[in-house]
Amino acid sequence: MENEQQPESKKVPFYRMIMDDFMLLLFLGVTIYAVFYLLWGVMELSNLPSIPEEIKNNLIK
């Protein structure tokens, strides 16, 4: 064989490597949830307008 590969370093398919790497999966799971559910949700709740003046003025002078 021409290549200098050691017997241990067989080429592992990329997807299999992800599947076996539980620390990577932990990171991905936490990040996806934190961004889409928590951060996005908190951002929306923090950016709500007040009741428009014209609605208020109709009732309270």
Place this chain on the structure above:
Amino acid sequence: MFRTCDITGFKVDLRSEKLIRANAVFAVISLLLAVVAAILLVFTRYQPVHLLGAEWYYRLVTFHGLNALIFWIIFFEVAGLYFGSTVILNTRFCAPKLGWFGFALMVAGLVLSNVIILMGKADVMLTSYTPLKAHPLYYLGIILFAVGALIAVILFFGNLMIARREKTYGDSLPLVAYGLMTAAIIAVITLATGAIIYIPTFLWSLGLIQNIDPAMYKLIWWGLGHSSQQINVAAMVSIWYMVSFLSVGGTSINERVSRSAFVLYILFICLASAHHLLTDPGVSSAWKVWNTSYAMYLAVLASMIHAFAVPSSFESAQRRWGYNKGLFQWLSKAPWGNPAFSSIILAVIGFGFIGGTTGVIFGMEQTNIIVHNTIAIPGHFKGTVVIGTTLTFMGITYYLIPLIFRRKIVGFKWAKMQPWMFFIGIALLSISMIVLGQMGVPRRHWDNTFSGGPFTYNFNPAVDFFWALMMLGGVLAFLATVIWILIVVVSVFFGPKVNGPADMQLSISPPAPAAKAHKGFEAPGTLVLTIIFLLVFMALFFLNWKWLAATWNVN
């Protein structure tokens, strides 16, 4: 430090075994507390009896929720995580002293929170939505419990890392350990969110923080609340594969498929906490639709993959054992006398047909309008966490008693009957609640006649029938749970010792013979069952959307 199990051949770290036992014992104690409260609640909502007054009704709803959804389940899962990261991997427990410290925190939390609730200082429901405020010690108890559980999860990963480094398993984790790893990752999400919400709320209850915005609270709380239930899904499915192996020598017919399904869980299942906020103000429809669909339903796809992979693991093994006749001989000739087997099959059916269908449909942005906060919601989650997770945990315990506690099961005849009794009871309870909820009956509500109010309202008279059915189901389930607890307690503390494989009352099957090459379907019976499931799902789907369309217009 180790013993080699004379029944399964696994190397068992004795220090891990002690921790597994301790956590399992407290799981059972929590379940006992939960179920005693449950029967009192059943007879209160069943208004011909109306057992408890309003104050104690709401108190015990809080008590039942905490003990059932959090303490019972998480204590059992910690035992499972320790089992999955040491016994299955033939490796040592990384730091037993920390394990005991975590255990002590969890016990302290259980005692503290429960005492405070029973003293009447935390009538806030498990959800404790602000501005409802409980006594600070209530929140502290939950925080202690959560920290203890987080320690257990960290130790799980520690054990995994040692096992990986010391190469006690091959290149890839066994499937059951992989599923428990999924559960552990979801647990990290759950407990981290728990810290984010409970610590400020605790400080607020002490008067150190001025105000906790109620919408923020609910958003963050459900990141803990629902994710904690998704831990259950992952753990439950792992145990299904485990029982398939133990009872018929089966395994997933395609590991890449099953593992991919677990990966989808890890990535997307926690987004679904959004389904608790579908009829809330504040968050946009875009946020609601993206998150409640678990990102385009990819995590639901994962569940549907397991829905095929789990039964097919049984079917494929059985067919290789020779039960090849027709579509269902593999099922009719399965070890129904094995209470772990029957528990799992019933749990799969219940979780799929009752819990899973209603979960997906109720969790769609618009159909949620007709069920939010009705009693259909607890009806749904008894179809997932009780018929699914709890029955599964009960089932695997029938193997844990001889294998980890090394005792014979006392009352084995009762053990065979118990899963059926529990299944029928909870199925009746759950389905009745779902029907009642679709007729508008509210959850967490003490009086269906609204006495004391300026007006009254009469529900559709059909509710009387379903209240009675719910009550009967509840009684049956309560009895089945008490029977299970008695079997477990008597066996563990007083049962005859198990001295070797001959003492096993539940068979442990050798792995099924290798598959011969074949064309065609590997699990045709399972395919038929999943198609039936699909048809039932579609029927419920269209029924609910039709009911929604009949309501007033709203946007």
Place this chain on the structure above:
Amino acid sequence: MSLLSPVEGWYEKKVSKDEKMWMIIALILCLSMFVWMIMWHVYGKQNPSSITYRTSTAEFGKLSEAYIKKYMIGADNGVPVVRPEANSEVFLLAEMWRWSPVLVLQKDQSYKFHISSRDLVHGFSIQPVNMNFQVYPTYDYVLEFKPTESGEFKIICNEFCGIGHHAMIGKIVVIEKDEDLKLYGYENFKNAATTDSTVKNEVPLTDAEMALMGEQVYTLKGCGACHKIDGSSQIAPSWKGLFGKEEQVIENGKKLSVKVDEAYISESIKDPSLKKTVGFENTPMPVFPLTDDEIKQVIAYIKTLKN
């Protein structure tokens, strides 16, 4: 094997035909459901999409009271009744333990509901239609409703909000024509006010109506927990025969005698610690946030409780 390491070649193993078929069916189902939810926003008539405004409990409470004062046409069992114009802004207030006002709506007309809470989280649940929404304090939830059927509907609360949770029930009446008001006993109510802001806002109530509303406040705000109307006085003075009575109180450590009149009752509710009734020093009254109107209604009610 699931308890053992996976067999060699597990990653490369081909997926069996039936499993593949099922996965494709499942994927199609999943994507279809996602698209369905999105499409319902376009073609469906029920969507929980809303506008939400930030507010405060004080601001919304004021708006709700002003709204009721301006558009009230009568009272039903102590709860004010409002008949809004189509397409108008309707203010619905949730609080421990009632919904106000009662609404008279027109079938097939749209109304922009502003729903908020004065205290805790509540659950807005219209029955028997069975539509359910969450109501928060400090958030104004704007939902546009169009009732598609006529009749009498109740609003129950389905989010736990304390010991009076089950008594929290409101009412919506949907009519097709004015004659329908007879069905609900509302035929003698004033005609609906216009949304013209020049209309005077005081709607004079009869004493009996005020007293009825006061009874509602007594029941729903929790006064009844301590003040009994049958003459017994364990925790607090009974209201029977209270009005006009000479009462012994302690003010700043000194005992004195006061007459129980409007001013005294109003002061006692607003700041109970000023004058403590003799005999009840060990059970001090907590502060109950009642509005001025509610205090007037309570006084009217107390007046009817004669010996």
